[in-house]
Amino acid sequence: MKKPFNSIATSSQTHFEESEEEEEIESSSEEEKSDDTIDSDEEEEIERELAEVTFGELQKARADGTDSISRKPQTETKRRRANKNRPMELSSKKPVRSFRQVIQAPKKVVRDPRFESLCGNLDVEGFRKRYNFLFENNLPAEREEVQKQLKKARDPKVVSELKNHISWIDKQLKFESAKNTDAVILSAHKKKEKEAAKHGKRPYYLKKSEIRKQRLIEKYKKLKASGKLESFIEKRRRKNAAKDHRFMPYRRPNNNSEQ
Template identity: 40%
Template sequence: MFTYVKSKKRPEKKRSKADRKKPREVSSKIKPSKFKQILPDKKRPVRDPRFDDLSGKFNKSKFNQAYSFLDKKREKEIQKLKKELNQTSNEKEKEKINQALNLITQENLRRKAEKEKDEIIQERRKKEKELIKQGKKPYFLKKSEEKNILLISKYNKLKSEGKLDQFIAKRRKRNAAKEHKYLPERKEKK
């Protein structure tokens, strides 16, 4: 049979009083922190007033009013790009200019739509304030109701322009495409 020989243990190093409280190994169960601050930061933290609450709350209408001069600059830029587009003969340059022009016009359309949306909401709030002055109990719209009011105004606008049928057809097509991917695939005959 086998005889077991006891292995000789190495003599343990005596730990100092400060080390006795610390574990011999770092536990693998505890996740190490991602951000270790080795040295404390002595410099002041940088404050960006655009994202800091100390600078006040964001007021969209005041912001739009303060930076309304940018709309004129954008219009000038559009005219400049159109002129440049007509003058250039290089196809790559034309493509670049066209992309920049499309980007600016899309941004303008988005801003215009947002402005109309804000006007509708402001109009609704003014009516509500007048009703409160008359003695009616205040009623605040839910987000879903606000969405419905905006949708109704959009449909009315499209109807007055004569583009409602085209818009609805496009929307149906998009929704049908979304629903189509959830349909089960047909099994082909072998």
């Protein structure tokens, strides 16, 4: 009964030993191949270096054996673009900078004509004189046309749009008239101050509040000359009374008097 057991054991041992021998042979062959590849690479490098050495240096090295051939240090070749408009190829091993100029585009120069000396200085008086026809002729004529359209319109949306347009024109005309009066007041004041400066007096500059007061005085003078001053004052009084009435407190109910 013991013989078959021994025969099986011997067969497994022989199979295991054969596999170990095969592995050792394969590993030794791989090492030899790797050594051969390394030697071949080194030989190729030496051949390349010798090809660059001059004939005189080779003769000295062979004659004395003292002069050793100096190997050139391996320097990284700079990558160049085939064309300046193409992107440069970079290795993926090196980290890329977070901010870099990919395309060399020309910078856009933004110029504001208000602050550029190339555009010249703004002449406010000349500008107002050149474009005064808009407020004297165009806007009043446009207001009359919109007023005619408002009478014919029946759609509530169109009516509201036309009313808003009329109110906008009125605001523009009112604002421009106030500007014109301020300009007239300032010009008259400057003339007076120039004459006073000739006599050695210091110039006095008007404040905005003083300009506003003079504007109101001019307005009252015009209304008085046209005979509309009393009606204007009455309208202003009613308007102010309505404003004050909103802030007046209501009478508190007195329960004792009712009882």
